[in-house]
Amino acid sequence: MMQPIPWGDLQDFLAIARAGQIARAAAQVGVDATTIGRRLRRLEARLGATLFEQTREGQVLTEAGERLLAQVEAMQRASERIGETPEGDRDTLSxxxxxxxxxxxxxxxxxxxxxxxxxxxxxxxxxxxxxxxxxxxxxxxxxxxxxxxxxxxxxxxxxxxxDYTLRLYASRGYLDRHGTPTRETIAADHRLVGYIPDLLYSPELRYLREIDAGLSPVLRSSSINAQARLIASGAGVGVLPHFIAGGDPDLVRVMPAVEIARxxxxxxxxxxxxxxxxxxxxxxxxxxxxxxxxxxxxx
Known part of the structure; x- marks a missing residue:
């Protein structure tokens, strides 16, 4: 008779299945990759089945892994519901x-x-x-x-x-030094701040292209907060959400016709x-x- 499988081993399996990589799953679980890899091999040995295929991108579930994933996710949902407080106790969530x-x-x-x-x-x-x-x-x-x-x-x-709105902004100091950009001057006479094109995590972030297909940032960051700081410091002109820029008295909206909806x-x-x-x-x-x-x- 097969010994019961430790719940911790199944949770590690679940972490690998969701993360798609042993190293990433180990970081989420809070152990090193060697430890979670050893636990995975122990689980596979107990079940007598290979649960993942190794690819260049990471771990991909086998058919046996897919079947186990469905079972473990059901167990996970059941365990989460155990921790739920009764509907009548509205003030207690844990x-x-x-x-x-x-x-x-x-x-x-x-x-x-x-x-x-x-x-x-x-x-x-x-x-x-x-x-x-x-x-x-x-x-x-x-x-x-x-x-x-x-x-x-x-x-x-x-x-x-x-819904939210994005607009084009520059700092007052930048405008004092470089003048106010227009559609005719923005590409040639102004430094643009924006995202790093090959690190975009959503096509919805291609803001400058909506203003003019030829616009390209020269000060680039994967972080919208870093872009906001660059623009506020006077480094250049860039697109920011109103919920970031609208409350900063030193940021000025330029080219008022530009309004991007998301x-x-x-x-x-x-x-x-x-x-x-x-x-x-x-x-x-x-x-x-x-x-x-x-x-x-x-x-």
Whole structure:
């Protein structure tokens, strides 16, 4: 009779399946790659099956791995529901809530107000992953994600969270030194700030191309916060969301006809979207963006 498989080994398997790489999974779990690799080999030996194929990109599930993944995800969902408090106890949420958001939205809006949600639910541990790139709800890397475009596939539920507006800005100091850009002068006479083209994590970030197909940034960063600092310091002209630039009195909107419209999409895994902590945060976030619509859209 086969010995029971430790739940920790199954959780490590789940981490590898979601991350797609042993090294990345090890970092998420908090162990070194050698340890998680050894646990994987132990699990495969117990099951008598190969769970992953090694590719140049990382680990890809075999048929046996796909079957095990379905079982382990069901076990994971059951374990999460055990930690859920009864519906009648509205004030108590516990466990871990991981939220993946774009760097700008996460820094300038969510982080600014997250204390309110945290204060309502002091027993809840909250991970705010605000970075250039996203964790995937479809792979269960995050409970909720705020994405720049609607996902086209995967076991997820997506809805539009909010529209937002981006405009072209420069600092007052920059304009004093270099003059105000126009459509005729911006390409030849002004230094442009923007994203690094080959590090774009969404096509929705190709802002300058919408102004003029020939525009190309010469001061480039994968971080919208770094771009905002560059523009505020007088280094150049660039596109920023109104929720970042609109409240800075030293930033001036230039070329007023330029207005770029985008939307945030709220995405959850279809199997966990009804967890109380997920529902609570989703409702709080919708209320937050509704309250701050003027900050997102601008005048």
């Amino acid at each position: 466990g871990l809530l991981r939220i993946s958001v774009s760097e700008g939205f996460g820094t300038w809006l969510v982080a600014e107000h997250l204390y309110d949600f945290a204060a309502r639910h002091p027993a809840l541990t909250i991970d705010l992953v605000a970075s250039s790139g996203f964790l995937s709800p479809s792979k269960r890397e995050a409970d909720l994600a705020v994405l720049l475009d609607r996902p086209s596939a995967g076991p997820v539920v997506a809805s539009k969270l909010a 939307a945030f999409w709220l995405v959850t895994h279809r199997d966990t979207r009804q967890l109380r902590r997920v529902r609570a945060f989703r409702a709080w976030l919708v209320e937050l963006v509704t309250r701050h619509r003027a900050q997102l859209i601008g005048p």
